[in-house]
Amino acid sequence: xxxxxxxxxxxxxxxxxxxxxxxxxxxxxxxxxxxxxxxxxxxxxxxxxxxxxxxxxxxxxxxxxxxxxxxxxxxxxxxxxxxxxxxxxxxxxxxxxxxxxxxxxxxxxxxxxxxxxxxxxxxxxxxxxxxxxxxxxxxxxxxxxxxxxxxxxxxxxxxxxxxxxxxxxxxxxxxxxxxxxxxxxxxxxxxxxxxxxxxxxxxxxxxxxxxxxxxxxxxxxxxxxxxxxxxxxxxxxxxxxxxxxxxxxxxxxxxxxxxxxxxxxxxxxxxxxxxxxxxxxxxxxxxxxxxxxxxxxxxxxxxxxxxxxxxxxxxxxxxxxxxxxxxxxxxxxxxxxxxxxxxxxxxxxxxxxxxxxxxxxxxxxxxxxxxxxxxxxxxxxxxxxxxxxxxxxxxxxxxxxxxxxxxxxxxx
Amino acid sequence: xxxxxxxxxxxxxxxxxxxxxxxxxxxxxxxxxxxxxxxxxxxxxxxxxxxxxxxxxxxxxxxxxxxxxxxxxxxxxxxxxxxxxxxxxxxxxxxxxxxxxxxxxxxxxxxxxxxxxxxxxxxxxxxxxxxxxxxxxxxxxxxxxxxxxxxxxxxxxxxxxxxxxxxxxxxxxxxxxxxxxxxxxxxxxxxxxxxxxxxxxxxxxxxxxxxxxxxxxxxxxxxxxxxxxxxxxxxxxxxxxxxxxxxxxxxxxxxxxxxxxxxxxxxxxxxxxxxxxxxxxxxxxxxxxxxxxxxxxxxxxxxxxxxxxxxxxxxxxxxxxxxxxxxxxxxxxxxxxxxxxxxxxxxxxxxxxxxxxxxxxxxxxxxxxxxxxxxxxxxxxxxxxxxxxxxxxxxxxxxxxxxxxxxxxxxx
Numbered sequence: 001x002x003x004x005x006x007x008x009x010x011x012x013x014x015x016x017x018x019x020x021x022x023x024x025x026x027x028x029x030x031x032x033x034x035x036x037x038x039x040x041x042x043x044x045x046x047x048x049x050x051x052x053x054x055x056x057x058x059x060x061x062x063x064x065x066x067x068x069x070x071x072x073x074x075x076x077x078x079x080x081x082x083x084x085x086x087x088x089x090x091x092x093x094x095x096x097x098x099x100x101x102x103x104x105x106x107x108x109x110x111x112x113x114x115x116x117x118x119x120x121x122x123x124x125x126x127x128x129x130x131x132x133x134x135x136x137x138x139x140x141x142x143x144x145x146x147x148x149x150x151x152x153x154x155x156x157x158x159x160x161x162x163x164x165x166x167x168x169x170x171x172x173x174x175x176x177x178x179x180x181x182x183x184x185x186x187x188x189x190x191x192x193x194x195x196x197x198x199x200x201x202x203x204x205x206x207x208x209x210x211x212x213x214x215x216x217x218x219x220x221x222x223x224x225x226x227x228x229x230x231x232x233x234x235x236x237x238x239x240x241x242x243x244x245x246x247x248x249x250x251x252x253x254x255x256x257x258x259x260x261x262x263x264x265x266x267x268x269x270x271x272x273x274x275x276x277x278x279x280x281x282x283x284x285x286x287x288x289x290x291x292x293x294x295x296x297x298x299x300x301x302x303x304x305x306x307x308x309x310x311x312x313x314x315x316x317x318x319x320x321x322x323x324x325x326x327x328x329x330x331x332x333x334x335x336x337x338x339x340x341x342x343x344x345x346x347x348x349x350x351x352x353x354x355x356x357x358x359x360x361x362x363x364x365x366x367x368x369x370x371x372x373x374x375x376x377x378x379x380x381x382x383x384x385x386x387x388x389x390x391x392x393x394x395x396x397x398x399x400x401x402x403x404x405x406x407x408x409x410x411x412x
Numbered sequence: 413x414x415x416x417x418x419x420x421x422x423x424x425x426x427x428x429x430x431x432x433x434x435x436x437x438x439x440x441x442x443x444x445x446x447x448x449x450x451x452x453x454x455x456x457x458x459x460x461x462x463x464x465x466x467x468x469x470x471x472x473x474x475x476x477x478x479x480x481x482x483x484x485x486x487x488x489x490x491x492x493x494x495x496x497x498x499x500x501x502x503x504x505x506x507x508x509x510x511x512x513x514x515x516x517x518x519x520x521x522x523x524x525x526x527x528x529x530x531x532x533x534x535x536x537x538x539x540x541x542x543x544x545x546x547x548x549x550x551x552x553x554x555x556x557x558x559x560x561x562x563x564x565x566x567x568x569x570x571x572x573x574x575x576x577x578x579x580x581x582x583x584x585x586x587x588x589x590x591x592x593x594x595x596x597x598x599x600x601x602x603x604x605x606x607x608x609x610x611x612x613x614x615x616x617x618x619x620x621x622x623x624x625x626x627x628x629x630x631x632x633x634x635x636x637x638x639x640x641x642x643x644x645x646x647x648x649x650x651x652x653x654x655x656x657x658x659x660x661x662x663x664x665x666x667x668x669x670x671x672x673x674x675x676x677x678x679x680x681x682x683x684x685x686x687x688x689x690x691x692x693x694x695x696x697x698x699x700x701x702x703x704x705x706x707x708x709x710x711x712x713x714x715x716x717x718x719x720x721x722x723x724x725x726x727x728x729x730x731x732x733x734x735x736x737x738x739x740x741x742x743x744x745x746x747x748x749x750x751x752x753x754x755x756x757x758x759x760x761x762x763x764x765x766x767x768x769x770x771x772x773x774x775x776x777x778x779x780x781x782x783x784x785x786x787x788x789x790x791x792x793x794x795x796x797x798x799x800x801x802x803x804x805x806x807x808x809x810x811x812x813x814x815x816x817x818x819x820x821x822x823x824x
Contacts, residue, residue, distance in 0.1 A: 014449050016440030017623055017632060020432060023454070028428030037426050039461065040454040042435070049451065056468070211429055220429055273692075273713065279699030280685075280692025283713040287691030288802060290767065298719035300712060301685065301695035307710035307753075341719075355702065390700060 002174040004030045005057035006040040007050070009068040009078055010152060014044045022067045022150075022157055029161065031222070033169055034178040035063065045069065050081035058085070058143040062174065065165065068152035070135035072114045078149050083122035085142040090120045096127035099136045128164040132156040137164060176224050179206075179232035183219040183239045185246040186256045187402040193217045196242045206235050215391075215398035216248065216255060245406055256401045257285040263408035264295035269344030271404065273299030274312050274337035276324065277351035277367055281397040297341040302333065312336030325350050325362045327380035330370035338372040345407070346372045347400040353389045365392055369400035371407055379403065414586040416442045417469035418452040419462070421480040421490055422564060426456045434479045434562075434569055441573065443634065445581055446590035447475065457481065462493035470497070470555040474586065477577065480564035482547035484526045490561055495534035497554040502532045508539030511548045540576040544568040549576060588636050591618075591644035595631040595651045597658040598668045599814040605629045608654045618647050627803075627810035628660065628667060657818055668813045669697040675820035676707035681756030683816065685711030686724055686749035688736065689763035689779055693809040709753040714745065724748030737762050737774045739782070739792035746784035757819070758784045759812040765801045777804055781812035783819055791815065 006026055012018040020042060027037045038061050043049040050069065057064040069078030083090045097119035104111045111134070118135050121127060128137035130151055137160035138149035148165050150157045169175060185193055193210050194201060197219065200208045206223035219239050223232035240247050248256050264271055273282045273296075283299040286292045300311050305324050308314040314332040322328040333348035351367025352358045365387070370380040383399055385392045418438055424430040435452045442449050450473050455461040462481065469476040481490030495502045509531035516523045523546070530547050533539060540549035542563060549572035550561035560577050562569045581587060597605055605622050606613060609631065612620045618635035631651050635644035652659050660668050676683055685694045685708075695711040698704045712723050717736050720726040726744040734740040745760035763779025764770045777799070782792040795811055797804045 012621065012623075013436075014439055014452065015443045015634070016436040016438070016449075017621065019436045024425075024428040024431045026428070027426055031427045037428075038456070039465070040426065042452040044450070053451070207423075209424065209429070211424075222427070275692070275695075277699075278696070280687070280695035280711065280713060283687075283692035283715075284690070284696060284805075287689075287713070287715055287765075288805075293715050296715055298712065298714050298716065298723055299692065300710065301692060301699070302710050303695075303699055303705050303708050304710065311710060353699075393696075393700075 001176055002035045002063065002169070002172055003038050003061040004035040004063045004065060005038050005061035007053045007057050007064065007066040008040070008042040009045060009050050009053075009066065011044045013042055013068070022152070022154055025154070025158070026065055026067070026161070030065070032178065032180050033166065034175040035169065036176070045075045045077060047077050047081055047084065050078055051084040054082060054085040054142050054147060058145040058147060062145060063169070064142065064145060064147040065150065065161075066147060067150045067157055070118065070138070070149060070151045072112075072117045072134070076117070079120055079122065079138060082125070082138070082140045082142065082147055082149060085147075086122050086140060088123040091123055092116065093119050093121040093125070093127055096121055096136050099127055099129050100134060103130070103134050128160055130156050130160050131163070132159040139164070139168075177226060177228045179223045179228040181221040181232045181236040181250065182252050183221075183236055183243065183250055184213075184216055184248040184252075184255060185219065185243050186216045186248050186398050187406065188217065188243070188246040190217045193219065193243060193246070197239055200235060200239065206232050208235065208239070214255075215394040219243070245409070248402075248405065256398055256405055258289050260401050260405050260408065261286065261289040261292050261295055263405065264344070265291070267344070267408060267411065270295050270297045272297045272337040272341030272343035272346040274333040274346060274348040275299065275301050276303055276308065276333070276349055277353050278349040278393050278397045278400070279303060281393055282347060282349060282400050285397060285401065297343040300337060308333060312340070323358075323360045323362060325352055325358060325360070325366055325368065327368050327370070327382060330368035330380050331372070331378045334370040334372035335378055338374065344374060345404055347404050348372075349396050349400050351383070351392070351396055353392055355389070367392070367396040367399070369396060369403055371400075371403040373407060413588050414447045414475065414581070414584055415450050415473040416447040416475045416477060417450050417473035419465045419469050419476065419478040420452070420454040421457060421462050421478065423456045425454055425480070434564070434566055437566070437570070438477055438479070438573070442477070444590065444592045445578065446587040446636075447581065448588070457487045457489060459489050459493055459496065462490055463496040466494060466497040466554050466559060470557040470559065474557060475581070476554065476557060476559040477562065477573075478559060479562045479569055482530065482550070482561060482563045484524075484529045484546070488529070491532055491534065491550060494537070494550070494552045494554065494559055494561060497559075498534050498552060500535040503535055504528065505531050505533040505537070505539055508533055508548050511539055511541050512546060515542070515546050540572055542568050542572050543575070544571040551576070551580075589638060589640045591635045591640040593633040593644045593648040593662065594664050595633075595648055595655065595662055596625075596628055596660040596664075596667065597631065597655050598628045598660050598810050599818065600629065600655070600658045602629045605631065605655060605658070609651050612647060612651065618644050620647060620651070626667075627806040631655075657821070660814075660817065668810055668817055670701050671817050672813050672820065673698065673701040673704050673707055675817065676756070677703070679756070679820060679823065682707050682709045684709045684749040684753030684755035684758040686745040686758060686760040687711065687713050688715055688720065688745070688761055689765050690761040690805050690809045690812070691715060693805055694759060694761060694812055697809060697813065709755040712749060720745060724752070735770075735772045735774060737764055737770055737772070737778055737780065739780050739794060742780035742782035742792050743784070743790045746782040747790055750784040750786065756786060757816055759816050760784075761808050761812050763795070763804070763808055765804055767801070779804070779808040779811070781808060781815055783812075783815040785819060
């Protein structure tokens with residue numbers, strides 16, 4: 001097993017002003033590369049704190065990855081902290097200085113004198129090219145363990161990690177064979193998903209867990225050791241078999257909106273949206289998918305009853321009789337959007353995001369989604385969601401798109 | 413100075429499957445309460461790792477706050493880890509068991525036998541009521557320093573923190589007087605905001621920094637020590653004075669959409685939206701504001717040229733001549749929405765989110781926003797945004813709402 005420990009630096013991270021997305025990203029990438037992440041430390045910009053964190057990390061792991069503090073200012077003390085942790089002096093490194101100058105050269109400029117700081121490395125350390133910014137990465141050592149210093153801006157951190165750290169790690173035989181898989185689901189609550197695969201979740205090889213993920217539920221699997229890919233594939237196939245029509249995809253980046261756009265393109269048809277409680281979220285999810293413009297006719301945000309009547313033609317007596325938060329209203333909205341947009345299918349949402357019940361006493365967290373399809377009865381689905389306003393809207397939007405996904409996936 | 417160290421537990425966090433939002437939240441809250449957060453550690457679920465992290469944290473700080481691992485299953489070992497770190501045995505705590513039973517009682521149920529685990533505390537520790545879940549918090553000690561154990565689910569963590577940790581900290585005289593302030597801005601890039609307050613950002617008391625925040629730029633100020641509130645107020649007033657019309661609010665929770673809804677209510681008028689590149693985001697930002705339904709007439713998501721003509725009446729020859737991504741198209745969309753929705757004002761967005769330029773060669777990152785107001789010339793603003801697709805859409809939506817905000821704020 002190859003053990004990795006993470007160190008993040010910076011007072012902004014430590015004060016909570018900046019969320020520590022680097023640590024989460026590195027943890028996931030290192031795990032996927034077959035390392036075991038043992039701990040993650042965050043410290044401020046004080047030299048001794050950073051040095052102590054590097055020593056602590058090197059004492060417990062085989063590889064240390066540090067982010068942040070490689071800029072040209074006095075607050076950027078990670079190079080110096082590594083020198084202190086390693087007990088070696090800092091010195092101007094000619095190769096590092098060449099990298100800094102080359103980066104500025106590509107921009108048609110000369111580096112300022114202050115940038116020399118970025119070329120001061122602990123003796124014996126190596127500078128790593130950073131194609132996304134001025135700060136070279138550094139490979140040094142502490143307590144005889146390799147210590148990688150990566151820049152703090154996520155884009156630069158990722159670039160240096162992929163270009164230098166990954167190729168080096170891949171040569172290490174202590175790395176465990178590991179295989180990560182995902183089965184994405186929509187339209188079923190997490191408790192139902194978990195119940196269907198409870199026995200698999202109790203096992204430890206592979207590790208199987210359910211993760212609520214922006215309105216969907218992702219089942220993530222991680223197998224380790226000899227034969228990991230085969231075990232992970234077999235378990236993922238079994239998860240997918242049990243979850244059946246709830247399965248959206250087996251790819252991390254293919255969510256319900258991607259599935260809907262790709263199914264619409266395959267079927268050569270189009271979609272329109274009519275949104276009340278989600279207020280434009282369904283439309284936004286669709287347009288975030290590249291290529292959506294070919295299949296997305298357009299949409300309405302009809303938050304008020306007045307607008308539901310005027311823009312979508314929802315009958316006034318229907319609203320009076322059933323209320324705007326009802327299966328009937330959701331169906332009428334979807335049918336209005338279908339007809340007015342001359343689309344192949346249309347989805348609609350209505351609900352009470354709260355706080356508190358609506359004027360008719362419909363409780364917070366109630367929502368209805370509907371799907372209208374040409375030449376087919378319009379279907380509606382009721383939801384009861386005990387989550388905060390924004391999450392409630394997200395789940396409602398996913399449920400609406402999921403109606404479309406299930407219809408399109410089951411159509412010949 | 414009262415020093416705090418954080419420990420987060422859980423393999424899901426360490427593998428990067430779950431982002432560590434608890435640590436960021438606690439860091440910010442503790443800083444705002446006048447503590448100095450010295451470090452933050454994340455470890456897995458292994459007993460010895462958690463115990464070692466608690467000992468390490470207690471060695472360097474005056475107060476330790478641990479999150480996660482308080483559930484009823486075998487993976488939940490934080491109580492046991494604290495007992496090991498403190499060198500005391502675990503025992504069933506009657507008060508803790510009463511809290512678990514009371515929680516289930518409120519749901520009309522009895523706790524299962526497995527829930528007894530949640531009442532096993534290190535000797536001398538105190539159970540803390542958790543009104544949001546079954547796991548009581550715990551106040552114990554290690555190396556003579558108080559150690560707070562909080563549940564992992566963010567809602568429960570926050571509830572126990574506010575109900576128990578905050579009142580206790582407030583009694584501690586070592587806490588430094590501290591004052592945090594924010595000045596939120598919109599419509600100016602971060603570089604411009606920073607340039608206007610560069611001298612204040614170079615100082616260290618108060619600490620002044622700019623933070624890009626979902627399309628806006630927040631200037632955060634933190635003063636410490638004797639007279640902190642007065643210094644923070646004076647500096648925040650100076651920041652606000654220099655940034656002038658770009659200032660949205662001086663409250664963390666009042667963003668451009670909140671300002672727009674409140675200004676619309678004050679003026680007794682209404683808004684409509686016509687969105688292309690933002691695909692419903694402007695509408696969604698508005699409806700996330702409680703009370704938006706009184707002032708938001710409704711909106712269109714008009715992603716395709718066809719739809720811009722049909723739904724909003726944008727003239728075909730205008731689109732042919734200037735293209736859909738142009739100041740002219742943005743103005744026509746806003747005017748179409750204003751007329752069709754019979755609203756007081758209307759905003760519109762159009763742009764190229766990429767990847768790559770549009771069919772007419774308009775480069776990725778180009779956007780136009782427009783504001784139409786009854787009886788007034790329609791204004792448009794051009795944006796050039798070198799950020800990824802989603803961030804580009806967010807900034808465009810903020811820019812559109814900011815046009816409305818500046819107009820409403822300057823109207824008598």
